[in-house]
Amino acid sequence: MIHRLSVSLIAVAAAAAAGAAQAEDIAQAQSQWFTDAQAVIQATLAKTPNTNRAKNVILFIADGNGVASNYMNRLWAGQQAGGMGDEYIQPQEAFPELALVKTYNINAQTPDSAPTAGAMNTGVKQRFNLINLGENAITDDCGTVAGNELTLFSELMTEAGKSVGAVTTARLTHATPAAVYAKTAHRNWEDEVPEGCTAQKDIATQLIDAMEAGTVDIALGGGARYFIPKGTATPNGGKGHRPDAVNLVERAQAAGIQYASDKASLDAATNDKPILGMWTDSHVSYEADRPETEPSLADMTKKALEVLGGNDKGFYLEVEAGRVDHANHDTNAKRAMIDGKAFADAIALADEMTNDEDTLIIVTADHEHAIAMNGYCGRGTPIDGLCMDVANEGIKHADKPVLAADGKPYTVVGYLNGTSSVLIKQEDGSYTAPEGRPEITQEQAQDLDYNQQVLIPKDSETHSGVDVALYAKGPWAHLFDGTIEQNYIFHVMDYAVNNGQ
Amino acid sequence: MLTRRAFCLAACAVSLATPSLSQAADGPIKLRDLYNKDRSFSDLAESLKGRDVIVEGFMAPPLKADAAFFVLTKMPLAVCPFCEPDTEWPQDILAIYTKRVVDVIPFNVLITVRGILELGPYTDPDTGFWSMARLGNARYERF
Numbered sequence: 001m002i003h004r005l006s007v008s009l010i011a012v013a014a015a016a017a018a019g020a021a022q023a024e025d026i027a028q029a030q031s032q033w034f035t036d037a038q039a040v041i042q043a044t045l046a047k048t049p050n051t052n053r054a055k056n057v058i059l060f061i062a063d064g065n066g067v068a069s070n071y072m073n074r075l076w077a078g079q080q081a082g083g084m085g086d087e088y089i090q091p092q093e094a095f096p097e098l099a100l101v102k103t104y105n106i107n108a109q110t111p112d113s114a115p116t117a118g119a120m121n122t123g124v125k126q127r128f129n130l131i132n133l134g135e136n137a138i139t140d141d142c143g144t145v146a147g148n149e150l151t152l153f154s155e156l157m158t159e160a161g162k163s164v165g166a167v168t169t170a171r172l173t174h175a176t177p178a179a180v181y182a183k184t185a186h187r188n189w190e191d192e193v194p195e196g197c198t199a200q201k202d203i204a205t206q207l208i209d210a211m212e213a214g215t216v217d218i219a220l221g222g223g224a225r226y227f228i229p230k231g232t233a234t235p236n237g238g239k240g241h242r243p244d245a246v247n248l249v250e251r252a253q254a255a256g257i258q259y260a261s262d263k264a265s266l267d268a269a270t271n272d273k274p275i276l277g278m279w280t281d282s283h284v285s286y287e288a289d290r291p292e293t294e295p296s297l298a299d300m301t302k303k304a305l306e307v308l309g310g311n312d313k314g315f316y317l318e319v320e321a322g323r324v325d326h327a328n329h330d331t332n333a334k335r336a337m338i339d340g341k342a343f344a345d346a347i348a349l350a351d352e353m354t355n356d357e358d359t360l361i362i363v364t365a366d367h368e369h370a371i372a373m374n375g376y377c378g379r380g381t382p383i384d385g386l387c388m389d390v391a392n393e394g395i396k397h398a399d400k401p402v403l404a405a406d407g408k409p410y411t412v413v414g415y416l417n418g419t420s421s422v423l424i425k426q427e428d429g430s431y432t433a434p435e436g437r438p439e440i441t442q443e444q445a446q447d448l449d450y451n452q453q454v455l456i457p458k459d460s461e462t463h464s465g466v467d468v469a470l471y472a473k474g475p476w477a478h479l480f481d482g483t484i485e486q487n488y489i490f491h492v493m494d495y496a497v498n499n500g501q
Numbered sequence: 502m503l504t505r506r507a508f509c510l511a512a513c514a515v516s517l518a519t520p521s522l523s524q525a526a527d528g529p530i531k532l533r534d535l536y537n538k539d540r541s542f543s544d545l546a547e548s549l550k551g552r553d554v555i556v557e558g559f560m561a562p563p564l565k566a567d568a569a570f571f572v573l574t575k576m577p578l579a580v581c582p583f584c585e586p587d588t589e590w591p592q593d594i595l596a597i598y599t600k601r602v603v604d605v606i607p608f609n610v611l612i613t614v615r616g617i618l619e620l621g622p623y624t625d626p627d628t629g630f631w632s633m634a635r636l637g638n639a640r641y642e643r644f
Contacts, residue, residue: 285538289592291539330576332576419576419577420577420609424607425608426607447531449533449575449576451576457579459579
């Protein structure tokens with residue numbers, strides 16, 4: 001399928017008819033570029049809005065995967081498939097509906113992942129670093145929690161008799177999955193709240209509360225240390241971190257929730273009881289580093305759909321590729337793009353396992369990063385490597401890299417800030433580049449651990465406020481169009497499951 | 502700009518049989534090559550145990566001034582992740598015990614380190630730093 005155009009069908013039909021009549025007179029009419037585009041016109045004309053009631057909603061979020069990151073992922077996947085990369089279509093890019101999303105928070109031009117996920121799960125924008133509290137709540141102030149707790153999409157779905165799941169490659173208590181079930185004055189209160197704070201519990205406890213209450217039926221990801229007391233070993237062989245001596249894994253198991261600590265135990269878990277699965281003590285491994293004992297994002301998504309699909313009334317599932325964000329923070333573009341491919345694989349699987357007639361699938365990001373692409377590179381330039389020159393003849397890039405004014409090559413992918421600054425900290429504390437930029441080879445640039453050159457030195461590369469894309473298919477997906485506010489996503493999900501009632 | 506003071510690379514390189522750190526025949530080892538995905542040591546690491554090896558990486562901001570010790574990381578770290586309890590440690594690190602007091606190289610400059618590879622648990626009596634892999638009697642230089 002193709003993206004929806006914002007002109008009326010009647011107007012398009014008229015233009016296409018006129019175009020067809022004139023095609024014989026157009027010199028390029030036999031070009032494949034021309035005929036492919038003509039086919040898109042016909043496919044667009046054939047589109048009909050899906051006004052079924054959505055039984056199921058799947059919200060895919062790749063953390064920090066804005067338009068530039070998504071472009072990088074597309075070229076990586078396409079080049080891994082043997083093509084130039086540009087022409088490749090990621091599974092979500094074949095969805096019929098598209099919008100651009102404005103991601104800012106109430107008080108932040110540059111958003112963080114807590115209020116952005118909260119906006120998608122509640123229908124209202126929120127304040128920086130807090131999750132699912134109203135606009136009068138103040139971040140880090142427990143005293144402003146009471147009375148400001150928002151109603152969650154997961155709670156509405158539970159009331160409607162549907163099942164709910166959260167799947168992530170980050171910690172289950174991290175911002176994006178937490179927004180499915182938690183309400184907190186600070187995203188960092190993962191396993192403890194400040195002394196004297198009684199208005200809310202820590203995020204890990206809120207997850208187990210939600211699973212016991214039946215609001216969350218399956219939760220898969222990382223972060224076991226926040227469920228295990230200090231001084232106690234985690235099921236993964238590490239150390240627990242909870243200061244309150246409560247073992248939440250034992251509590252969950254006592255409540256009849258199945259616990260899985262690796263892929264084998266996840267596979268062995270039955271689909272008729274809730275499942276809590278955590279493969280790591282902190283975030284799940286990057287896809288590039290993932291041992292076979294950890295399920296992939298697609299593996300987790302598959303299990304979640306098998307469990308949730310058992311409910312005849314339907315389900316809500318949020319799936320997060322949490323580590324595109326982390327690799328971008330490290331200015332390590334290669335791990336980001338590899339995790340981007342793992343995200344696309346999970347989307348393709350979910351699309352295959354569900355029916356467009358009754359399942360609304362939304363694919364988006366919570367925010368973009370300070371990432372951008374350099375030019376001018378020829379076709380087929382490895383997206384994980386140096387920018388290679390445009391060849392004047394043929395299609396594929398020339399054999400030589402493009403050189404900057406300093407006579408040195410540079411990578412296609414760049415970041416504006418981060419640890420890998422070309423400015424080097426000197427003994428007097430100043431940052432300068434007396435030897436200029438490092439001169440890098442293609443082999444160095446394509447190394448898994450390579451960090452892109454950046455300008456501004458920072459401890460960690462930052463998010464940016466640039467729009468992110470949203471792709472959708474299924475019931476009422478056509479309500480996504482144009483440039484939207486991030487909190488609007490909740491409203492389409494809610495409208496779709498209620499069929500506008 | 503910092504000047505290197507402690508390491509005798511020029512003197513060590515007088516013999517053609519002694520390669521400079523960045524010009525070993527097989528090139529420097531990457532930190533990730535020492536580990537399997539399940540965090541156990543790789544066959545390469547086991548085969549090089551007790552031998553003189555060259556590893557590339559970045560000098561993490563030192564835990565302690567004027568020590569003959571630093572941590573090598575695979576990516577640049579602007580702050581010392583080992584200095585506070587409860588902070589997340591990066592994967593693929595190597596404890597480096599140097600021949601001389603460390604002359605700090607900025608955290609985002611790629612370096613190579615040459616030393617004797619030691620494997621197995623060890624707690625540093627001075628810093629309390631616990632490591633599973635180390636280079637002993639090490640020298641280092643900018644890549």
